[in-house]
Structures are given as structure tokens and as C-alpha cells.
Amino acid sequence: MYKFKSSEITPEHIYFSRRRFVVGAGALTGSLLFLGGCKQSELTSPGESINFCETAVAQNAMDELGDALTPCGSVIGYNNFYEFTTDKEEVLFRAREFRSSPWEVKVGGLVNKPATFDMDDIPKKFPVEERIYRMRCVEGWSMVIPWLGFSLSKLLKEVEPTSRAKYVRFETLYDPKQMPGQKDDYFGWPYVEGLRIDEAMHDLTILATGLYGKPLPPQCGAPIRLMAPWKYGFKNIKSIVKIDLVEEMPVSLWMKSAPHEYGFYANVNPQVDHPRWSQVSERRIGELSRRRTLLFNGYEKEVANLYEGLDLAKNY
């Protein structure tokens, strides 16, 4: 298969040369103009991120609908990861020192064979493949991202869920020293998310360990994160340390912080609005005009059968 560098799709070096420019000029203009949140202290050496995108590769240039991949620079430079900061452009810098190795994922709960997986062994045990998925953020923007990952079902089969297991509960690392956003107890850390077991066993649901042909950078949820592409972005929990099979529906961080606004399912659905804003359309990052949001983010054929008979407006 023809492999091409992502830089053939979009010139990332331009994106980052702008950043490099700001390294010099940003400190000056930032302090002169004292715009809130000037970034001079963080903007020291984005070298590793430049390298990331320069050597990024993807086996396909588009998703199955023909939508082009989102440029690597945007994928790794525009992130919601509240464990570091709520500023999407700042996450990259705050997460730079994050230690994602050594790393273990503890899988337990209602299973016959609880296991702790070392991140070094996971790629050997579960070979990764490229999956190009659309990611739709609940805020109304979206990207197309070439992930590297494997079906979560493979890992779950390994631990043998018992018949009582109805849901899968995921947990992010809790380490306020490394993740300064967790010092802010406005949110009930750690980040928790959940899937119904049939959603978790669905072939589209992957544990991603990389993107653009490389291991996940910290801001994208290194070393391992969930990706269920028919759900809103926040459902796809990052930097997972714990996976438990449980009987009761897990309460996610977002459900806990705003129960009437964020439900358990969080399926992308243009017909079911967020209570305060519409989900009818979205902006694909890099595009000027809005596009209409697709039911289940365009994966209707694959996943609609999971929700037959379920009132999606109630089970949002």
C-alpha cells in the first residue's frame, strides 16, 4: 500500500514554523500587549511536536466517506484534556513532561481472569491497525483522525467477563502532580467513562495507542485511550489505567458534573440537542463552512442495531 507522509497532505512545518516564530516574537508581543494567557513560559521547545508531524504517516488519505484527514498539526495541537488545562491549545505544552512509560492497565471487576497489562506487552499481544475515524466533539467541531489501535473486544475476551458483567467502566490516571488540572476540584476526578458491554464488544470500539503512525502523544491520551467513533469526543477517555467490568451503569465525570446535560450514551445525534445548544451541524477543523452532523457520526449502519427500541432522546 502506498504510504505517504502527512506532510504531503498539509504542510505541518508551516503550522509549527508559526509556533517557532511565536517562541521569539510571542514573548515580546505577549508581554507588550499583555493579552491574557500569554504563553511565553511554555513556549520553549516545541521540537518534539514538530518532529511528530514531520514523520507522521497514514495509510489512507481519507475516511470511508471520502472526508480528508485532519492535518496532524491540528490533531495534536487542539485538544480537550481538562486534566492538564481547559485551554485546547495549551494542552500540548502542559502535557509535554507527562510520563506515559512505564504504564499498566489493570483490568478486573466481574471477570474470570483479572489481569494487569504492561503497556510494553500490549502491542505484542494485540497487534494494532490503522483505523480512520471521525471524531465529533460535543462543542460542535470535528476531525478525521488516523488512529492506531485494536478492538477493545480482544482485550475483554482475554479477561473473560462473567455473565453478570453488563457495563465496562474506564478510569484515567489520577496524578495531580503530573496533571495539574486535577488540582482543581471543580470536577470530580478521576475521569471516568463507561460503555454498555455490547458497545464495548463492538468491532468499531478500539483502544488506541497511536495516531498518524506513531505512539499517542501525551495530549491525545498517551499511552492508551478509548475510541468509540459514534459517540461524542468526551466519551473517549484518555490515559486509561483501569478497566472494570461492572453490573451497574457507571457514572461518568460528565454525568456527575451536569446530569441533565450529559447522559451515559452520548451518541452523536443531530436530532437530540444538548439542552443549551443544537447538535444539528458541526465545523470540520480546517473547513470554512459548517456541515450537517450525521446520525451516530456516520456509523449508523454499523451501530444503529445496538439501540433498537431505545428512546435516544431520553437516553442521551
Place this chain on the structure above:
Amino acid sequence: MFVSRKCIFHILVHAAALLPAALIVWDSTRGQLTANPIQEITLRTGKTTLVLLVLTLSCTPFRLITGIRAVLPLRRILGLYTFSYACLHFLIFVGLDYGFNLPLIFEEVLKKRFAIAGFAAFITLLPLVITSTRGWAKRLGGDWQRLHKLVYLTALLAVTHFTWQVKADFRLPLLYGIIIIFLLVIRLPQVRAKLDELTLPLRNLISAIGRHK
């Protein structure tokens, strides 16, 4: 050429008020408006509008407390800049974000309360802008004062608009809400009289310094 201190002061105010717009232009030429530039400039112009509105509302209390009258002409200047940024904010939303796609705007936006609050805030600014000239102030006389109390409603609607669009962290809108309610409360006659009494030593001190210079 003689340039008065007042003139320099006003030039600085104009420059400061134009700065956020200049920064948007500057950042756009550098590609520094995030990966989602339309959202970024919508948020920036919205925040600037709110800050300018708060500053406009702060002039009178500032004069009350300090006795410095030089800030009073700023009410109109800042008020008109508030409207200018509100226009930008509105046009970016309708034109850039939604590409003047009216059916989509009606389907998606106008049923949403945050957008309605924002639009209502914008509408309440219109009579204030139209009557902002000296001619209108003269023509309306006492009614002008009464009409311009509408800006309190604008402020409350603007904060409501801000609150309803945040994802989850309501602390910043809450802070703006508290500041605006504070600025409104100190205009109540009883509160105003009490404040007047309490801050008299400060005003005396300031005028003494002024005379000394």
C-alpha cells in the same frame, strides 16, 4: 502643537479599545487563531464586548467613589465600542460561522436560549446607540436618562448569554455576573448615599493631591 492631557487620555482609551480587534488581525496573519479560528474570533469578540460593557458601567461608580469626573465622557466612547464589538460578534456568528444560511440559523440557533439571550442583548443596544448623540440627548431630556437605564438589561442579558453557552465550568460567567450586579446595586439611591458617605475621605484626599500638584 499643544495636545491636552484629556486628549492624550482619550487617544489611549481608543487605542486600548481597538487593541483586541488589532490582535485578531495580527493573529490571523500569523495563523495564531487556533485550529478552529471562527470559534476563536467569536469567543474573543464576545468576551471583548462583555469586558467593554463592564467598563462602560464602571465609569459612574468610579466617579462616585473617587470624584474623578474625567471618566464620565468615557461612558459614550466605551459604550459605542461595546456596540461595535457586539456587531462584529454578531456578524461573525451569522456570516462566517453560519455563512448567512438563514434556514440553518433558524433551525439550529434561534430555538436555543443562549442565542436568544445574546440576540436580545444586541437588540437592547440599538436604541442606546441611536440616541447616543448630543442632539438626541437634548431632544429627549429627562427621558434620555430613563432610556439609557436599558443598558442594565443589556448587561444582564449578556451575562446570561455567556452563562448559557459554557460547557461546564460556570465560574467565569458567575464572576462577570457578580461584578455586573455589584455595579447595578451601587446605583440604588440608598446604597449610593451610603457609599458616598463612606468614600468621602478618599475623594477629599484625591482632590487634595490634585490641588497640590
